[in-house]
Amino acid sequence: MHEFRYERPATVAEAIRAVAHDPEADFLAGGTTEVDLMKDGVFHPDLLVDITRLPLRGVRRDGTMLQVGALTTMEELASDRTLMERAPFVVEALLRGASVQLRNMATIGGNLLQRTRCRYFRDPAVPACNKREPGSGCEAVNSVARMHAILGASPACIALHASDLAVALVALDAVVHIQSEEGERLVPLTQFYLMPGETPDRENVLRHGELITAVDIPLPPEGTRSIYLKIRDRASYEFALASAAIAVIMDGPVIKEARVAMGGVGTIPWRGFEAEEVLREAPATPDTFRSAADGTIRDPFIVPGTAFKVELAKRTLIRALTEVTS
Amino acid sequence: MTTLTVNGTEYPLDLADPRVTLLDALRDRLDLTGTKKGCDQGACGACTVLCDGRRILACLTLAAQCDGREITTIEGLESHPLQDAFVRHDAFQCGYCTSGQIMSAVALLGENRAGTDADIREYMSGNLCRCGAYSNIVAAVREVARHA
Numbered sequence: 421m422h423e424f425r426y427e428r429p430a431t432v433a434e435a436i437r438a439v440a441h442d443p444e445a446d447f448l449a450g451g452t453t454e455v456d457l458m459k460d461g462v463f464h465p466d467l468l469v470d471i472t473r474l475p476l477r478g479v480r481r482d483g484t485m486l487q488v489g490a491l492t493t494m495e496e497l498a499s500d501r502t503l504m505e506r507a508p509f510v511v512e513a514l515l516r517g518a519s520v521q522l523r524n525m526a527t528i529g530g531n532l533l534q535r536t537r538c539r540y541f542r543d544p545a546v547p548a549c550n551k552r553e554p555g556s557g558c559e560a561v562n563s564v565a566r567m568h569a570i571l572g573a574s575p576a577c578i579a580l581h582a583s584d585l586a587v588a589l590v591a592l593d594a595v596v597h598i599q600s601e602e603g604e605r606l607v608p609l610t611q612f613y614l615m616p617g618e619t620p621d622r623e624n625v626l627r628h629g630e631l632i633t634a635v636d637i638p639l640p641p642e643g644t645r646s647i648y649l650k651i652r653d654r655a656s657y658e659f660a661l662a663s664a665a666i667a668v669i670m671d672g673p674v675i676k677e678a679r680v681a682m683g684g685v686g687t688i689p690w691r692g693f694e695a696e697e698v699l700r701e702a703p704a705t706p707d708t709f710r711s712a713a714d715g716t717i718r719d720p721f722i723v724p725g726t727a728f729k730v731e732l733a734k735r736t737l738i739r740a741l742t743e744v745t746s
Numbered sequence: 747m748t749t750l751t752v753n754g755t756e757y758p759l760d761l762a763d764p765r766v767t768l769l770d771a772l773r774d775r776l777d778l779t780g781t782k783k784g785c786d787q788g789a790c791g792a793c794t795v796l797c798d799g800r801r802i803l804a805c806l807t808l809a810a811q812c813d814g815r816e817i818t819t820i821e822g823l824e825s826h827p828l829q830d831a832f833v834r835h836d837a838f839q840c841g842y843c844t845s846g847q848i849m850s851a852v853a854l855l856g857e858n859r860a861g862t863d864a865d866i867r868e869y870m871s872g873n874l875c876r877c878g879a880y881s882n883i884v885a886a887v888r889e890v891a892r893h894a
Binding site for chain 1: 767
């Protein structure tokens with residue numbers, strides 16, 4: 421592991437200042453991605469600023485919204501009673517997202533910033549990775565690929581965004597609070613992530629020295645039904661091949677309102693706006709679900725190893741819609 | 747100087763070089779080798795310990811982050827019923843994952859989540875056993891959970 425200095429400032433302002441004034445500094449929270457990638461030699465910060473004891477922890481209800489401190493752990497958020505009652509699919513996404521040990525360490529802010537599991541990104545011995553070394557190419561496109569993205573992908577990068585939580589949160593239009601020395605800004609999670617395009621190394625709108633301090637989760641109206649369906653290679657403790665986060669309001673057999681997002685398929689947590697348009701005011705029938713799926717999985721970028729995901733993702737969405745509306 | 751409290755004993759720790767994980771501090775500095783290094787990348791659960799009563803992975807935790815925290819390792823258990831149950835149910839072959847399995851199961855009992863076999867499997871899924879002793883591990887945990 422590259423040598424680094426370790427600091428534990430007492431306030432949010434000091435932590436932000438410490439990182440902002442050192443281009444090689446990074447915040448350290450749960451460490452479940454960061455320490456791992458430092459051991460692998462993918463990250464090599466000179467300074468780690470430990471933020472785990474800053475007062476950014478806890479869940480607060482504010483009207484029809486939950487405000488979640490960025491340092492709340494996955495396990496803590498998963499046990500929030502309001503979330504369980506009003507948006508159980510967020511809890512399902514949290515519980516299916518990692519083992520209890522990891523959930524006790526990993527924070528909500530860190531979860532949103534987790535890095536891809538692409539094995540070529542995580543192995544510095546692989547020379548070609550545009551995300552790790554801009555301009556070096558993409559080994560995944562030409563080699564063995566499977567746990568990779570088919571939506572938002574390009575010949576420059578097919579790295580998957582592996583979060584489960586973020587999928588449910590983009591469906592609910594969560595909002596990220598970002599603090600810097602200049603002040604606070606709010607960014608909707610649907611606009612937080614960047615598709616790789618020509619700059620796969622830029623994954624989100626955060627600038628150096630900016631810190632996520634909280635996430636606002638709007639609670640869906642009472643009576644909303646929701647589901648997080650995760651399809652994977654083993655029953656537990658595995659990343660998604662495809663997942664669907666859906667919230668619907670039904671009026672008899674008709675879908676009044678729908679929120680759809682998919683995981684396991686996108687370079688970013690994938691909001692299914694097209695599916696929502698198809699579903700709104702439509703009867704809950706197999707034909708409706710198939711058109712919603714066709715609308716979501718449009719123009720996929722596939723390589724031989726990921727071709728199977730096109731139909732798998734559609735069937736995942738159809739099954740989730742069938743279960744949540746019946 | 748960092749202070750680690752492990753199994754009730756305070757240990758001063760020189761972390762001038764902070765690249766020391768909790769796992770390496772336990773094994774190499776404090777000679778508490780009951781906690782095992784399996785994958786060393788957060789995938790196997792062999793290094794599971796309790797931090798302030800919650801189960802975590804020692805391999806992805808920097809020792810510096812545990813300053814002032816209460817760490818419990820397998821050496822801190824005083825003939826816990828789970829240890830006896832693991833022996834009687836033959837819940838291991840090579841034994842390398844066992845201390846992590848037991849620490850994880852101790853936490854699981856405290857979380858009140860061992861209701862069904864399916865629950866035990868789900869909430870123990872962060873602990874891998876390459877020997878495949880899973881069915882006996884579930885039996886051992888189930889037995890202690892029922893009598894708790």
